[in-house]
Amino acid sequence: MPSAHWKRSARKPRRLIDSCVLIAAPDHTGCARYLTALGHAHHGYVTHNILGEILSAARKFEAFERDKVLAFVLSLLLGGKLTVLPLGPVPYETLHALTGALPHLSPDDAVILAEMKELGFHCLATIDGELASRKNREALAGQNIRILDLRQS
Numbered sequence: 001m002p003s004a005h006w007k008r009s010a011r012k013p014r015r016l017i018d019s020c021v022l023i024a025a026p027d028h029t030g031c032a033r034y035l036t037a038l039g040h041a042h043h044g045y046v047t048h049n050i051l052g053e054i055l056s057a058a059r060k061f062e063a064f065e066r067d068k069v070l071a072f073v074l075s076l077l078l079g080g081k082l083t084v085l086p087l088g089p090v091p092y093e094t095l096h097a098l099t100g101a102l103p104h105l106s107p108d109d110a111v112i113l114a115e116m117k118e119l120g121f122h123c124l125a126t127i128d129g130e131l132a133s134r135k136n137r138e139a140l141a142g143q144n145i146r147i148l149d150l151r152q153s
Contacts, residue, residue, distance in 0.1 A: 016116050017044045017082065018126035019053035021150055026068045030150050031127060035072075038081035044125075047085050047115050053108065090114045101139045104130075113145060127151045 017035070025031040038044045054073060058066045076082040094114040099105055105113075109131060116124060125148040126132060131140075132149035140147060 014121055015042060015044060015123045015125050015148060016112075016121050017046055017050070018112070018124055018128060018131075019046075019050045019057070020127050021125055022046070022050075022054055022073050022076075023057055023069055024127055026065075026072050028127065028150075030152070034125065034150050035076060035081070038076070039079075044076070044082045045085050045121065046082055047112065047119075048087055049108070049112055049115060051084065085119055088115070088118060090118060094118060098143060101143050102136055105136075106130075113140070113143075117143070117145065122146055123148055125150055 021031045021035065025035050035044065051073075054069070058069055061069065073082075077084070090111060091114075094117055095110055098110050098113050098117075102110075109128070113124070116122075122144055123146045124131070127150050129151070130136060132147050132151065137147045137149075
């Protein structure tokens with residue numbers, strides 16, 4: 001028989017956190033508030049591709065900004081608020097369905113959304129204006145993907 005902890009964990013939303021949220025968090029109060037609350041209402045997840053985007057973006061920052069972003073992400077990982085998901089294949093069919101639904105989807109976003117679907121996730125927390133636009137949110141809803149727009153928080 002499953003424990004009460006397992007039952008509660010199974011009902012919590014499983015949300016993938018976009019790289020832009022993690023990069024902006026030190027200076028964006030909505031992102032910071034959302035990320036620091038992880039663990040109470042739900043847990044956050046990232047993929048290896050998302051971590052790669054963060055590291056790639058951080059290389060372009062000044063040393064102070066880079067250290068601030070990387071320290072924040074590391075604190076979330078070490079604090080158990082974020083989990084890095086295992087690597088896995090991304091089938092061409094999944095990518096094709098997403099790029100068909102959103103023809104102007106960037107290759108990076110297409111891979112992250114396809115990877116998300118393959119891992120069984122249905123919600124992406126982001127501040128990406130293009131992904132969070134009404135038109136794209138509706139198209140992604142047809143693909144069983146919900147966009148949680150943190151720009152308004």
